[in-house]
Amino acid sequence: MKYVKIILQISVLFLFYYMGEAIQSAFSLFIPGSIIGMLLFFALLTFKLIRVEWVADGIDLLIKDMPIFFVPVTVGVVQYLDFFYGKGSLMIPLVMLSTFLIIGISGWVTSLLLKKEVDAHD
Amino acid sequence: MINIWNGVIFLIITIAVYTVTKRIYRKYSNPFTLPIFLTSGFFIILLGFSDLSYQSYMLGGQWIDLFLGPIVVALALPLYRQLDLIKKYARTIFIGIFAGSIIGIVTGIASAKMLGFEDWIIQSVAAKSVTTPVALSITDTAGGNLSFAAVFVMLAGISGAMFGPVIVRLLRIQHPVARGIGIGTASHAIGTSKALELGELDGAVSALSMTISAVVVSFLVPLFLSLL
CATH class of the missing domain: 1.20.5 (Single alpha-helices involved in coiled-coils or other helix-helix interfaces)
Known part of the structure; x- marks a missing residue:
């Protein structure tokens, strides 16, 4: 059950990322879609439309080991x-x-x- | 089918090496034992001195790459948690970060241009001061090379972590907020772990500076690159 929750929480990040990418290409913005997704997510947290405790565990887990995600591109x-x-x-x-x-x-x-x-x- | 297995094996090795380097870092913390530095170094040496190609490594690596964009989104959470601190020093924080971000972009772009480097190198160095996932997004949008961007970001992080405390001492920058903004704006997460050693407030301010500067730089880099 705990793992399902974490996977769902991390999926939220993918959702916002793809929304940001969609907004970027729809309006041909020069800002990366990932940043648009992040600002959107930040806004929803600030307006309490998303509660921290709904997403925190999965996100904190990802952030704790963030450097591993940079390995393949660095090795390039x-x-x-x-x-x-x-x-x-x-x-x-x-x-x-x-x-x-x-x-x-x-x-x-x-x-x-x-x-x-x-x-x-x- | 063989490709999938190669990918899975590389994925497992990557996680294993990263786990070991994390232990090493916990025991001997310094910028050159950072897990990203040691793990990447391990695979660069492995691929450089064997017949294994980067393409075959990426059969596994491509799965890890999928997370690069969503991780940028994740940075909203730590930023949200620091909202009170941001509000307290709002004006100072934004002006300080803005000044540093512009200096970083301009000196990076201008000096690479003056030394006669090609455009794709300039596009890859422009966002070097921000945290890796954001720098990669910016570089990708700008048309630079992602691997170079990652190396420049790591270099900015390691050099800032090594010399940041000396620089702030020499310039008599004593306020923790000022030290944190300087180090976080220049050297993102690697600098932030060093700023934490200077003090708790230094570290907190450095962490928020790294995220705010990432947003600022993502707006500024396309503007400055369009001037080229």
């Missing part, structure tokens, strides 16, 4: 390993640098805003 890079031997290796410091900039700038902007808020309260 095995088809392009030559890329990283040549010029492609430049992409590695590039991604790292861009990542550090995000941390620095996001963090810095946020702390400025937080300080302002504190000053405003004083």
Whole structure:
């Protein structure tokens, strides 16, 4: 019975995903269908049309082991390993640098805003 | 029939290797023992040094891939659970995440373009700051290569988790909300597990930043790529 419940809860995610995909292609939107499905699901949770306890167990189970779902697509890079031997290796410091900039700038902007808020309260 | 059995065997091996690497990570937690890193590395080495092809691996892998889209939908639940925290810092959170997301997309796209990389590489790196399932959806819609996107996302996660705490210390970013937003916006789930080590609020804010930035980036990437 427990397994049936979990399978049904995970099916809800598939349902919203396919709805999102359908909306995306119907209106030729540039946002991925999965994100549309997620926003739809979020809206229904927020408006309490779907209760957390109806879906939580299955979803939490899936999220807990989420990384396993990224394995096949990541392994796909095995088809392009030559890329990283040549010029492609430049992409590695590039991604790292861009990542550090995000941390620095996001963090810095946020702390400025937080300080302002504190000053405003004083 | 043989194909189905090959697929089932690869599926079982994948789950087995993942389970073992999870144990390893629990014992020796660091960015290079992450289950996604070790498990993918295991199969890349296995396929790279044997006659097994990626196509034959994907006979099993294709079943796992089916979940990539629905997992994006699943992220709505943790986001919903953090609604109170989001409301408390709403304006700050959105401006901070927005600033970081734009910087990430622009520096990624512009530097790859300047180095003369082809369009499909640029399309694959544009969404590298967000959690893998969303980055894959964005990359797929943009026309990039999913495997490259996954590698860039992992790299952003691991490098941010390794150096994030140092960067926030050097820049004297001390507020947990600011640290969490920086690390979560740049390094998604891998960064979030590191942010949790800095503090509980850091981790919570990092987790919500990773989801909100994923939504923001999915709107911004198509816009910036259309400027190319």
